[in-house]
Amino acid sequence: MDKKNQIRIAVIGIGSMGMDHLRSIAKTANTELAAICDLDREKADRLAEEYAVKAFYDHKNLLEWGEFDGILIATPHYNHTVIAIDAFEKGFHVLTEKPVGVHANDIKKMTSAWERAKSKNPKIVFAAMFQMRTQGHWKKIKDLIDSGELGKLVRTTWIITDWFRTQSYYDNGDWRATWKGEGGGVLLNQCPHQLDLYQWFVGVPDKITGYASIGKYHTIEVEDEVTGFFQYNNGMVGHFITSTGESPGTNRLEIVGEMGKIIFENDTLTFFRNRKSMLDQLKEAAGGFEHCENWKIDIPYQTNDDSAHRVVIENFANAILHGDDLVAQASEGINSVAIGNAIMLSHFEGETVNMPINGDAYEKKLMDLMEIKGENHESTDH
Numbered sequence: 001m002d003k004k005n006q007i008r009i010a011v012i013g014i015g016s017m018g019m020d021h022l023r024s025i026a027k028t029a030n031t032e033l034a035a036i037c038d039l040d041r042e043k044a045d046r047l048a049e050e051y052a053v054k055a056f057y058d059h060k061n062l063l064e065w066g067e068f069d070g071i072l073i074a075t076p077h078y079n080h081t082v083i084a085i086d087a088f089e090k091g092f093h094v095l096t097e098k099p100v101g102v103h104a105n106d107i108k109k110m111t112s113a114w115e116r117a118k119s120k121n122p123k124i125v126f127a128a129m130f131q132m133r134t135q136g137h138w139k140k141i142k143d144l145i146d147s148g149e150l151g152k153l154v155r156t157t158w159i160i161t162d163w164f165r166t167q168s169y170y171d172n173g174d175w176r177a178t179w180k181g182e183g184g185g186v187l188l189n190q191c192p193h194q195l196d197l198y199q200w201f202v203g204v205p206d207k208i209t210g211y212a213s214i215g216k217y218h219t220i221e222v223e224d225e226v227t228g229f230f231q232y233n234n235g236m237v238g239h240f241i242t243s244t245g246e247s248p249g250t251n252r253l254e255i256v257g258e259m260g261k262i263i264f265e266n267d268t269l270t271f272f273r274n275r276k277s278m279l280d281q282l283k284e285a286a287g288g289f290e291h292c293e294n295w296k297i298d299i300p301y302q303t304n305d306d307s308a309h310r311v312v313i314e315n316f317a318n319a320i321l322h323g324d325d326l327v328a329q330a331s332e333g334i335n336s337v338a339i340g341n342a343i344m345l346s347h348f349e350g351e352t353v354n355m356p357i358n359g360d361a362y363e364k365k366l367m368d369l370m371e372i373k374g375e376n377h378e379s380t381d382h
């Protein structure tokens with residue numbers, strides 16, 4: 001491929017996800033791997049040799065070298081903020097893994113750094129690895145909502161309790177399931193994709209009430225079971241129920257509107273389509289129990305054999321090369337993170353949280369949980 005039609009990407013953080021991204025970059029026509037960066041020197045050297053690129057052990061040295069167009073961040077969560085801000089200061093494009101940051105204030109700092117970089121180069125791209133947005137069933141649900149098939153929405157409920165994890169999973173990696181290392185539990189590690197899709201489908205709630213259990217099933221210091229109750233000013237209510245302690249768990253999304261109900265479960269997308277608005281029916285029907293006439297429709301959707309991660313990497317390159325729309329702007333990552341933060345803040349404070357969340361209140365709570373009261377956490381101190 002002509003080098004003018006390729007972007008050079010440096011991958012930072014070569015763990016299980018970073019390894020996958022190395023393979024995706026190699027497979028993608030419009031991307032070329034430029035360098036590898038990991039704190040683990042032995043790993044960085046070994047993989048750099050395998051891919052015939054340079055190895056770095058500190059992202060600042062990598063950015064100083066600078067022979068690439070953009071970076072892909074696949075490190076533990078807190079580092080996303082520091083590395084993205086440093087990259088924007090040097091004028092590089094950034095694709096970051098989920099969650100974009102640990103808390104809303106961190107994402108605001110990343111977005112401000114991006115805005116500053118854009119004032120020098122308006123074309124700088126800030127993308128997030130929300131690869132599930134590229135999958136056929138989620139795209140179809142988004143399309144059904146946006147095209148008004150459901151009419152006025154009244155309830156959205158996601159039960160996503162099939163994140164079963166054993167104690168051995170949590171014991172295998174010292175950054176996992178700690179406030180200091182990971183910044184949270186099931187909401188921050190397992191659920192960012194579903195929280196992103198939730199807000200992508202129906203928006204950010206206006207009020208959030210959360211109930212969480214900290215280390216209920218596992219010996220961990222963060223949440224492993226959560227129920228969030230959401231209220232919207234337009235009258236819709238929502239529920240987000242998740243756990244890493246249920247086996248077999250459930251993954252069921254229900255979106256109910258006046259014109260019907262969408263259910264996605266077990267890879268099947270079903271639309272119960274009302275013949276008339278249920279809100280009109282309940283006012284107008286003569287009998288006391290007359291449901292709306294409705295049809296059950298199995299909605300077909302496209303499946304894709306390609307890796308969704310690879311599709312996002314290709315899209316990142318096309319956004320840089322040709323100005324394509326991004327699958328997910330990373331600045332939108334604040335929505336899913338703020339929903340998760342608000343569920344936890346509500347749990348800790350014992351009251352409903354009005355959105356947008358008070359980022360300082362949650363950051364302070366997180367600092368307390370990390371037991372470094374009164375100091376800035378080093379990773380967010382810019």
Ligand SMILES: NC(=O)c1ccc[n+]([C@@H]2O[C@H](COP(=O)([O-])OP(=O)(O)OC[C@H]3O[C@@H](n4cnc5c(N)ncnc54)[C@H](O)[C@@H]3O)[C@@H](O)[C@H]2O)c1
Pocket residue numbers: 012013014015016017018037038039040057058059074075076077079097098099129131173189
């Ligand atoms: N999009 C997805 O589907 C998906 C799936 C799994 C994980 N993730 C995300 O990918 C990221 C990484 O997760 P993982 O499971 O690969 O973790 P991991 O622990 O397997 O790997 C992290 C790697 O980052 C390195 N590292 C840590 N700090 C660094 C720093 N400052 N500079 C350079 N390297 C550093 C570590 O040495 C390690 O090799 C997380 O944000 C995680 O949430 C995304």
